[in-house]
Amino acid sequence: MNVEMRPNGPFGPKGEDAIDLLEADHRRVQHLFYDIAKLGAIHRKDERRVSLVNELCSELKMHAVIEETIFYPAVRAIIDDANLIDEARAQHAAVDDLITQLEATDFTSDLYDAIVAILQKEVSQHIQEEEEVMFVKASAAKLDGVALGDQMAQRKAEMMVDTNTSATALKAAHIQDALRKTP
Ligand SMILES: [Fe+2]
């Protein structure tokens, strides 16, 4: 996602609900997986694929930090299901391991494609569990979504400045725009 296209901040308009912000991240990640696969089908050795994978990994890392430091603790405090949060954290750790492997692998190798495929599977399952179980329970428990959303947006903005993520996001957004025009 092009951060410059989001004038109110890197996450979305100010005052947005925490769950809406997380779900917007989830959709962004799913679009990146789709575009990575599309580019791989056209030309597997296309270096633009690496830019999209870099953006994907950056999004996944920031998303996990925001959930683990802000969202999960808030949910843990209001729902009676500590296992749910522990399982989600374990899934994040598994995703993190895959990202580390990916970063150490030649992008033209079969192994790279295999790791991307496993990462997509793990992330898809995790997103589904969060949206269908954790977010539903948090909403039912009357989570203060707007206050939390502001904290999360601020944290994401800080991380993007710290890691110069905007440049990576901008590059990926240009590639994705070009791909949209490819039949
Ligand atoms: Fe999430």
Ligand SMILES: [Fe+2]
């Ligand atoms: Fe998560």
